[in-house]
Amino acid sequence: DAKTTQPPSMDCAEGRAANLPCNHSTISGNEYVYWYRQIHSQGPQYIIHGLKNNETNEMASLIITEDRKSSTLILPHATLRDTAVYYCIAHGPNSGYALNFGKGTSLLVTP
Amino acid sequence: NAGVTQTPKFQVLKTGQSMTLQCAQDMNHEYMSWYRQDPGMGLRLIHYSVGAGITDQGEVPNGYNVSRSTTEDFPLRLLSAAPSQTSVYFCASSLQLDSPRFFGPGTRLTVL
Numbered sequence: 001d002a003k004t005t006q007p008p009s010m011d012c013a014e015g016r017a018a019n020l021p022c023n024h025s026t027i028s029g030n031e032y033v034y035w036y037r038q039i040h041s042q043g044p045q046y047i048i049h050g051l052k053n054n055e056t057n058e059m060a061s062l063i064i065t066e067d068r069k070s071s072t073l074i075l076p077h078a079t080l081r082d083t084a085v086y087y088c089i090a091h092g093p094n095s096g097y098a099l100n101f102g103k104g105t106s107l108l109v110t111p
Numbered sequence: 112n113a114g115v116t117q118t119p120k121f122q123v124l125k126t127g128q129s130m131t132l133q134c135a136q137d138m139n140h141e142y143m144s145w146y147r148q149d150p151g152m153g154l155r156l157i158h159y160s161v162g163a164g165i166t167d168q169g170e171v172p173n174g175y176n177v178s179r180s181t182t183e184d185f186p187l188r189l190l191s192a193a194p195s196q197t198s199v200y201f202c203a204s205s206l207q208l209d210s211p212r213f214f215g216p217g218t219r220l221t222v223l
Contacts, residue, residue, distance in 0.1 A: 098156040
């Protein structure tokens with residue numbers, strides 16, 4: 001996996017958009033950007049992934065820069081249940097099986 | 112669809128005891144894996160399987176055994192438990208190598 005860099009922590013007010021950045025300047029052409037989150041004491045949960053184009057699903061949106069060196073996960077209307085550690089992972093078919101979760105960003109959503 | 116299930120949720124062992132952590136998935140995924148998570152260490156891959164009858168080692172395989180006789184099940188065996196194996200264990204599955212992974216709820220293991 002290419003190395004990813006995320007801020008260690010962020011705050012967001014409930015109901016506002018949470019924008020979580022990730023730098024992956026050494027990402028290779030066939031590596032996807034994956035986002036997972038882990039709510040306290042639970043198993044990691046897949047959120048979204050993308051290669052080049054922006055992606056949206058029922059949970060979040062993923063914005064990838066044109067040069068693919070960074071991306072942003074957007075939770076459009078954060079709720080208290082979105083408080084979790086968010087992991088950005090660059091992974092592709094040549095990355096081997098292991099996912100490098102790193103330390104992630106601890107997002108705290110406040111009332 | 113139950114997704115990925117793990118049993119037990121909690122387990123306490125004495126040093127030297129053996130046990131099996133169970134993992135099952137009902138999504139017909141070929142790839143399954145076991146991770147452990149320790150405070151400040153993140154998730155580390157123990158073993159994985161790319162299909163029934165095929166397994167391989169991850170980053171931290173010592174002290175653990177796996178086998179995969181069916182697509183659905185991927186048990187993790189601790190041969191002789193040690194305090195260093197106190198951890199939270201997560202099982203995961205995916206359709207393909209670069210597909211999203213789906214994780215189970217975890218097993219909290221304490222070895223005294």
